[in-house]
Amino acid sequence: MPDYYIRTPEQDESRGPFNISKLLTLAEAGQVTENTLYYDEEKEEWVPLGLNEELMAQVFPKKESIKLRIGHDEEKEGSEEDSGEAGGISVENMLKAAEADTEETRHLKQSQKSFERAVALASMTLGLMMLLSAISFIIPHLDAIQGASNEGTYGNLLNHPFFLVGMFDLIMAVLLLLSVTDIYPLIRGRGMLGLGFGVYVGWALSDPLLMLAFGLGGAGVFLATISQRLSIMLLSIVMGIGGNGALAYLALNDRFAEFYSSILLSLFTQ
Incomplete structure (x- = not known):
């Protein structure tokens, strides 16, 4: 499997080479994110990890899960509207999370749009x-x-x-x-x-x-x-x-x- 050199968008100094196993370990430790840049030898340029679906699947194998906080009172009888408000997460937030509309993904999308415009x-x-x-x-x-x-x-x-x-x-x-x-x-x-x-x-x-x-x-x-x-x-x-x-x-x-x-x-x- 290929090795990768990585760096953060804010720094010019790169680290590596790292194989997929090492990248996975760094991701679990929070040292590698979707915005981390890796050097694409074919394009001869630095590209965010989030733009490479195949590499993302290997480095971040677990999908984000939506955790609902169910209050003690919700376990008792109550209306669906009350449980939606008391549960700590609104239906709108649930839909945003399900569509991956989070602050991190929005930042990634903005970076991708900026990259696409620069290339164009x-x-x-x-x-x-x-x-x-x-x-x-x-x-x-x-x-x-x-x-x-x-x-x-x-x-x-x-x-x-x-x-x-x-x-x-x-x-x-x-x-x-x-x-x-x-x-x-x-x-x-x-x-x-x-x-x-x-x-x-x-x-x-x-x-x-x-x-x-x-x-x-x-x-x-x-x-x-x-x-x-x-x-x-x-x-x-x-x-x-x-x-x-x-x-x-x-x-x-x-x-x-x-x-x-x-x-x-x-x-x-x-």
């Missing part, structure tokens, strides 16, 4: 972030593209590393806009590289604004691939679209032209 926004917004990033890399190479087109030397474009980065981002943007989510690991790695690259470019050009724009853009892309809450997803959208949008604007104003043209490779000559 991820693909489209990531696609927009990558499209803006592609624009910021491709626009400064328009002269090189025009020259290659006029001379028929398209292979020379391979000597422009940042043009290749722009084409990669463009391809990723198209796939994301088509809701292809299998590329999330690539996008996540691209976001981390964007952070490091932004620090380098900002330092090379002695421009803190560029460092900030690249940093926000890369961090926004990375967060959008791992967000499980709507609030975090909205924050990543602001960071990713804001940062990459700023870079696209600067590129349209020839901010990177000289920097990119100074970095060439000799992979292909015609």
Whole structure:
């Protein structure tokens, strides 16, 4: 049986690996709840236990029971209405409990809705972030593209590393806009590289604004691939679209032209 790493929603530090037997023991001790997060290797993300019915059945095998408190007076003769009031639990509460409408389940449902909304926004917004990033890399190479087109030397474009980065981002943007989510690991790695690259470019050009724009853009892309809450997803959208949008604007104003043209490779000559 598989082992699981777990953590609480409030902490980043994980524990494990634990097998089902150990998770069951922790659940009985109250250290594991339906809101505890486990790492799903297939999705490559942290997911609440309550969203996995099969795992929930193994970790929490006993269903919740409804306990009715029957008062001493109720054992004697009395009307059904009196017994309902004196028993310590109303019919409405009984129905809510039977439908699992408790405070804990409501919290779990809210977490699930937040997760579903975050997932629904991820693909489209990531696609927009990558499209803006592609624009910021491709626009400064328009002269090189025009020259290659006029001379028929398209292979020379391979000597422009940042043009290749722009084409990669463009391809990723198209796939994301088509809701292809299998590329999330690539996008996540691209976001981390964007952070490091932004620090380098900002330092090379002695421009803190560029460092900030690249940093926000890369961090926004990375967060959008791992967000499980709507609030975090909205924050990543602001960071990713804001940062990459700023870079696209600067590129349209020839901010990177000289920097990119100074970095060439000799992979292909015609």
